Structure formats: C-alpha cells, structure tokens
Amino acid sequence: MDIIFLHDYKAKTLIGIYPWERIVPQTIQLDLEIALPSSRACQTDNFEDALDYAQVVQRINAILSHHHFSLLEALAEHIAQVILSEFHAPWVKVSIAKLGIIRGVKKLGIRIERESKDQIKYIS
Numbered sequence: 094m095d096i097i098f099l100h101d102y103k104a105k106t107l108i109g110i111y112p113w114e115r116i117v118p119q120t121i122q123l124d125l126e127i128a129l130p131s132s133r134a135c136q137t138d139n140f141e142d143a144l145d146y147a148q149v150v151q152r153i154n155a156i157l158s159h160h161h162f163s164l165l166e167a168l169a170e171h172i173a174q175v176i177l178s179e180f181h182a183p184w185v186k187v188s189i190a191k192l193g194i195i196r197g198v199k200k201l202g203i204r205i206e207r208e209s210k211d212q213i214k215y216i217s
Contacts, residue, residue, distance in 0.1 A: 094184070095129040097146055106157040108168060108191070115161065120192045122200060123153065127176055128184035144180060152179065165189045165203045173207040184208050 190202030
C-alpha cells in the first residue's frame with residue numbers, strides 16, 4: 094500500500110464546547126496518512142495518476158473555515174469521510190490535536206483510522 098502523509102499542519106479554527114471556544118479560534122495540529130487508490134503514479138511519474146495533496150489541504154482549509162465542531166472526534170471523522178469519498182482513498186488515518194489548551198500539556202487530541210466501504214468489501 095502506498096501512503097502519502099501530511100504532518101504538523103497547523104491551522105486556527107473554532108472548535109469546542111465552551112462558549113469562549115465558539116468565538117476564539119484555537120490552533121490545532123493535523124496529521125494525515127492517506128492510502129493511495131493505486132500505485133500508478135510510482136510507475137508513470139504522471140501527475141494525473143497522483144493524489145493532489147494541495148487539493149487535500151485546500152479542502153481541509155474549507156472545512157475548518159466553514160464548519161464549527163464541538164469535538165475533535167467529530168472533526169476527525171468529517172475529514173476522514175471527505176478523504177475517503179472525495180479523493181477515493183481506500184484508507185486514511187487522521188490525527189488532530191489542540192495545542193497548549195491545558196496547562197502542562199503540549200497537545201491533546203484524537204487519532205482515527207477509517208477504510209472506505211469499497212475497501213471493506215474486498216477484505217471480507
């Protein structure tokens with residue numbers, strides 16, 4: 094399986110359950126690992142056979158700027174489902190952390206892994 098990754102992406106977004114979290118953007122750190130639908134780009138060296146990670150980042154930016162999530166878990170799930178459905182990835186790992194939100198804790202967050210429904214059919 095070929096995987097592209099995006100690590101240490103930092104962005105500000107509104108996230109949380111407390112009233113102040115609905116008006117004060119917080120910095121989050123996002124890490125992604127995305128299984129490629131095929132390894133064709135490795136053989137052809139053709140951009141059309143590759144996953145355009147700039148589009149992935151652009152899509153995540155749109156999610157962060159247009160949606161408010163109460164929980165990191167919900168944001169991670171939403172991003173995972175977008176990657177699976179819009180970018181046709183067979184598998185994705187999403188890690189999201191809030192930075193410096195609790196005294197003495199550098200970051201805290203969630204990590205999830207999801208497979209596309211099509212991939213599950215092939216495994217069964």
